[in-house]
Amino acid sequence: MATPWRARNGLLETLSDDECDRLRGDLQVVELTQGKTLYAAGMPQTTMYFPRSGVVSMTYNTQNGESTEIAMIGREGMVGTSVLMDSMTTPSSAVVQVGGEALALRADVADREFRKGGHFQFMVVRYMQVLLAQMAQTAVCNRHHSVEKQLCRWLLLCHDRIATDELQVTQETIATRLGVRREAVTEAAGRLQALGLIRCARGRIWIVDRKGLERQSCECYSVVRREYDRLLPPHAGC
Known part of the structure; x- marks a missing residue:
């Protein structure tokens, strides 16, 4: 078969x-x-x-x-x-x-x-709403929350989208994505590592304590995640 x-x-x-x-x-x-x-x-x-x-x-x-x-x-x-x-x-x-x-x-x-006008259209429109929610929450987070909170949100969103605890990304890249100084990301990552939430090496970050990282994050991550879970429930198909 x-x-x-x-x-x-x-x-x-x-x-x-x-x-x-x-x-x-x-x-x-x-x-x-x-x-x-x-x-x-x-x-x-x-x-x-x-x-x-x-x-x-x-x-x-x-x-x-x-x-x-x-x-x-x-x-x-x-x-x-x-x-x-x-x-x-x-x-x-x-x-x-x-x-x-x-x-x-x-x-x-x-x-x-x-x-x-079938289910493809229905799911695309729903996904657009999720994407808009992520964009809006990113704008709020970047304006009102500390670099450490922004980094937590960014790491959690990235972790959701890969199948491993290892993120192959440099702190320079993260700084560019967040629109902040690399030194600020280095300091924030150091604090998260000291708390036992992540582990850093050259060009790599490992998520060590996912639940702890969620607790350390601001509400922006959970807002986006809830919107995704609400609008795009898991299904089996193709």
Whole structure:
């Protein structure tokens, strides 16, 4: 008996059998190489990506070259929602933060399925609400909470999207994503390590005490997580 094909992506696995059958032939497995730009600000988007592993950062770059992360996407979601809004460009960029793989779908195929008004459309709209909630909470967190709280939130969101306790990321990268000085991230990470919540090495961070990290975080992480759990319950499918 043939092994059933699995999407290994949270959104795709909620789809009906008919939707899976229509999309399966157009979904192509692609590698997500760390540092790769999936789309740049102002550039036409021709592909949607449904990560199966790895993490993609949505970032906004200022005119003076500074960059800040506005959302994080992993196997729970998709990259490139603007292709479904009759807008092929966006002022943000999407950059692979943690390497992995994704299922790529041409924009015209995704748009055709979206316009059928089935469960694919329903889940895409719900995911957009989750993504907007994450963006809003990120803005609040970056404005009102300490770097240590921001770091806790960032580590927890990243940990949710990978299948290991080891994050291959530098403190310089985290500082860029948070829009703060690297020294501030180093100090915050040192405090979290002293509390036994994480362990740091060159280019790597290990989550040692997940529950403790959640307690140390501000409410921003739990707000986003509750919204995801409320709107995108787990299902089996493709």
